[in-house]
Amino acid sequence: MLRIIFILLAVTIGSANSFGQTKGTSGTKKKDQTTGFYGKRFTLQLGAGINHNTVLKLASNTERQLRNQAYYKKYREQISSDQFNYSFYGNLGIVLKERIALSVDFNYYMGNIFLQNIGRKDVIDEWGNYYTIQGYDSRVKYNTIRIMPRIEIGSRGSNMPTGLVSVLGLGIELSKLKSGTYKSIYPYNTYNYEDTTLISDQNFKFDDEFSFNLTLLYGLEYRLPISKNIAWNFGGYVHLNLPIQEIISEGIFDMSYMGMNNYEEEHKLQLSRYRLQNFFSLRTGLVIML
Numbered sequence: 001m002l003r004i005i006f007i008l009l010a011v012t013i014g015s016a017n018s019f020g021q022t023k024g025t026s027g028t029k030k031k032d033q034t035t036g037f038y039g040k041r042f043t044l045q046l047g048a049g050i051n052h053n054t055v056l057k058l059a060s061n062t063e064r065q066l067r068n069q070a071y072y073k074k075y076r077e078q079i080s081s082d083q084f085n086y087s088f089y090g091n092l093g094i095v096l097k098e099r100i101a102l103s104v105d106f107n108y109y110m111g112n113i114f115l116q117n118i119g120r121k122d123v124i125d126e127w128g129n130y131y132t133i134q135g136y137d138s139r140v141k142y143n144t145i146r147i148m149p150r151i152e153i154g155s156r157g158s159n160m161p162t163g164l165v166s167v168l169g170l171g172i173e174l175s176k177l178k179s180g181t182y183k184s185i186y187p188y189n190t191y192n193y194e195d196t197t198l199i200s201d202q203n204f205k206f207d208d209e210f211s212f213n214l215t216l217l218y219g220l221e222y223r224l225p226i227s228k229n230i231a232w233n234f235g236g237y238v239h240l241n242l243p244i245q246e247i248i249s250e251g252i253f254d255m256s257y258m259g260m261n262n263y264e265e266e267h268k269l270q271l272s273r274y275r276l277q278n279f280f281s282l283r284t285g286l287v288i289m290l
Helices: 002-019 054-059 061-068 070-078 245-249 263-276
Strands: 042-052 084-097 100-118 121-124 130-133 136-154 163-177 180-186 198-204 211-225 230-242 280-289
Touching (some): 100 163, 136 198, 136 211, 163 230, 163 263, 211 245, 230 263
Antiparallel strands (some): 042 280, 100 136, 136 163, 136 180, 211 230, 230 280
16 A cells, blocks of 8 residues: 555656746746746645554554453454544635645544443432443444644745645544444453353434544645646645543533443543544545636
């Protein structure tokens, strides 16, 4: 995969150099092309992205349990491995100077997370007796919306929005577990006896509230002109998704003084921390220049 990516980058860089930017007979750029590629100062980007869960599988304790414990053996055989998360994006931008642009980026992510004790409840009956209703373990889907203002800085010799571009962004992510029917396992025990597990389809209804992350991003995008109005974009990004849900949830609906837990809130926190462990992504799409 990486070999193919490097070959594509080499081909596109060579093609871009031959494409060039039209210059006047004196060797200087024409006046109407000093800002924006052929005078195009506004951009609309549309495309798709992908990231692999390698770091996540190493960092997440629940993911390691699912992967390693014999108790989950039968369950692993009945679900997909879900190694990748996918996304769609849109971007609106404006070129301010020959090498400087501002943009607003919108991303819609589709991922999955392994949760334990879904639907678990702590109950106090009318006589004051306290007991717990056991929940299910399951890999469930989630969706994330990210909104991010960005500063884009073109490399020397480029004319925005084309060429090699460095991207700096600060945005916010809103993530939510997706209600639906999932293959689930009832945790009768945690003693690694897989022959005692019960696997069934369960319908889960999750809270509609979002969990929040603050995202810091640095990326490199290469935009190869295809015509005067369209370019092909390929980008790689590193991002830090800080789980500010920790701050938001502190003290909310805390029932620990009663010996009880808010499991729905715990799942929101787990989803927010899960997003922290997604460090790197790739995406590609078209840039429409206006």
